[in-house]
Amino acid sequence: MPDWRKITGLRLGEELTQHLDDRYDDLIAGGIPADEAIRRVAGEVEGWTPAVPFEWMALAADVRYGLRLLRLNAGFTIVAILTLALAIGATTTIFSVVDGVLLRPFPYADMDRITILGETTRSGLRMSVAWPNFLDWREQQDVFEHFGVYRGSTVNLTGGDQPERLIAASVSSEVCPALGISAAVGRTFAADEDRPTAGRVVMISDRLWRSHFSADPSIVGRTMTLDGRAHTIVGVMPPGMRFPSRLTDVWLPLGLIVSTFPSNRGNHPGLFVVAKLRRAASVDRATVEMDAIARRLEKQYPLNNADHTVSVTPYYEQVVGSVRPTLVMLLAAVGFVLLIACANMASLMLARSDRRQREIALRSALGASRFRVVQQLLVESLLLSLAGGALGAVVAFVSVRALVASKPSTIPRIDLLTVDTRVLAFTALVSIVTGLLFGIAPALRASSLDLLSALKDAARSSAGPTVRRLRSTLVVAEIALALVLLVGALLTLKSLDRLTAIELGFSPAHVVTMRVTLPASSYPNAPRWTTFHQELVRRVAALPSIQSAGLNSDVPLGGGGSESDVMFEGQPPPKSPKEEGTTCLFQASTPDYLKVMGIPLIAGRRFTDRDSADTTFVAIVDETLVRRFFPGSDPIGKRIAFEFRGTPADPQPIWREIVGVVRHVRHYGLATEPPFVQVYTPLAQLPLYFQDRRPTMVLVAQTALDAESVVSTIRREVAAIDRDVPVYGVQTMQAYVDQSTEQPRMSVTLLGAFSLLALVLAALGIYGVLSYLVTLRRQEIGIRMALGATRRDVLWLIVGHGMSLTAAGIAIGLAASWLLTESMRKLLYGVSPHDPVTYAAIALVLATIAAAASYVPGRRAVGVDPTVTLRAD
């Protein structure tokens, strides 16, 4: 007997081998030559794949069959796949942002126990921590196991081809333990480096280590020149270390600056606390305990600590808290789009399964179980959704790339975003769920057909009413979902509109800004420091490409500012330092600053070169200060003070005479401007605070050219005065304004796109259902027309049906919007989430589009020729 296993290459088992033996014997007995008999017998097992269970073979057949059907209905298939690709692609894009920004673990150990502490008034005005307060907190607290303090700064790195400005942070030895970070190379700071005796040492970032030191593993002990002084590198941070900012490149020991911290509790020198909660402690408990400490300090130091408490914010909140509401809203919106797409697909599949009734009935009659029929139909919907998902992944890949490339500055961790296996797994999951969602109802319905009636009624769609009801429900749902999206999008758009309409108080057009920081080592005293800046502004203003130039100690919307309590001559000093309206933002400017920035002068004069250190100290104030403290009287010539000499017990105000009044400038943000009044001083009459801690100056220049082209000429001017001073942070004023509307603009763009997609899908849904209705009711329409119904009656029959579905959808959608948009309240500026105009406008738009979508099938119904339809049956 031939060895069948050798011949066929299959492990056939006893029963099949025997079958082949029997067959072979019969063939031989019938006079067939042996080789021919072997060939025939082997042919019997062709396609025999015993390793694959029968269910899998059936599934494979279903897939092949499904693919063929989809190929035959290319039009349907393309529309379906594109719809799904857009919906799944959008969902994947937003998910990858949510995943990358909110969900992905941070590189810090026990992220949930890391907290940031700051000082705050009980009314919520936040500020940095006074140094003596920090010492008391650390001494008295018992809820944190590590209690570090840090301050962000910048340093000049020299010694290379060009001076560079690096983002730096002064950190105490407890900062790294609080974050659970240890050095990748070398060490972190020791406790004795928190004291003024600390050596000039530095830890550097992984990025700097690679870019400037070629990742030298023996870097410890090498030196780098920061602010003109040699610092010894003691450690390299791991690549994940992005504290306090993701751009921080060098960390300096707190000890190097600790002696500069004022002992006055009213002074907040930019310090914040990073602390790790003990395992048993919670943020709530920490807040209570820190508040108890704050109350004790309040009693001890009422002048500066009155009304102050401690804010305890989880670090996770600090990083992502501001962006989370936007992302959650976008995720919800994109989920709606996906649901609408599902509803649309389900509707299409229902219509399709209806047309295939006969085929399905026949297959059931021939022994296909209900399970097999459902499986077959689900395989088809899954093929569609998986194809849509695959294309959607491409859509997501492209849009995530575009999003990362646009470098949104207000979304944390966006630079880490990728479409990776985790995101792709999500896409696959969404695709499968989508396919099941839109496939299950049509499949179950189709498989429960009454076989015989379906066979008998083969030529006509008989299950109309159920399918029609199902599809109508889906259309109502689509309209409702689309309405919610559109309302959300329009509310966001209105809010953005209100935001951009805010009076800035300055004119950002054609203004280029850049920062210049002079190292303390080469500019040890204020006069030299001032002279450099005066020379700089004189040279830059003389450049042919520059219309005018000025310097200021801050830039509006640039984040940060120096504040102090302000008092008025003839009025008693403020009792509570944070009493409303008594805090002023103070800035030091050169004479032309206000002009360059287009800040309008309301009364008095601007600064001139004659306002020098030897003349009367002057100030320009903003309109809000005048309104609040000099209502109805002329402020010019009145005297104010925001700084004091002497002791806290016996303050000696430094008086400045008001010489001018200007518009209030949005300094901190468009929607989030704290109630601070604004005071400008001449650079030549530098405030005491700036003499101690000289600020980074911002050079502003009016130019018709673009930023890039003027920067190089300005760099040359700076280098001509001092080649070790870097120019950095180049940004147009318009870019600062744009950044402050970045998240709302992103929301508007994405929500707009999503709701347009939703609108198109909903319109297609209405169109599809009504076309189907016209087909179903062709006979009825024919009879009606034969009995004298006018074209108008028939048109109304169809359009009216469409409009009644639309009305139901709009009603549900309006109610849902009312409930859902409440959660957007925090994201909206100047517009209520229940803005009636928005709701009415969207309802009207939807109704109009629905009417248009109903009109097309309505026209077709009117075109029905009664004689033809009646004869057809």
Next chain:
Amino acid sequence: MQYKRDGMLDRELKKGSAELLILSLLEAQPRHGYELSKLIETQSGGAIVFRVASLYPLLYRLEKRGWIVGRWVEKAGQRRRRYYRLTSAGERVLASQRDTWREFVDAISQIAGVKHA
């Protein structure tokens, strides 16, 4: 066959009819696989041929559904063979499938105008 172009329908038809054929052949007495394939081929005058690749998956499926059971039987002087017999569930299915087929064939005949043989 009218539905030849439609591979799936062809498959279902064959499958539906094959089940009926096998159940019918097992109604009288237990038979082994090779015997079943020979009977189908000869009794249909060679019109229906089941190859190993389609016959055995079908037998295993019917067995899994509890309509038939297979049992190894050794007869004197012969190799042992696996014989399949109809279960009582199988008998009920056979009866109902016969009805369905009758109705189906009637329906087709009415539409297609085919007379009974």
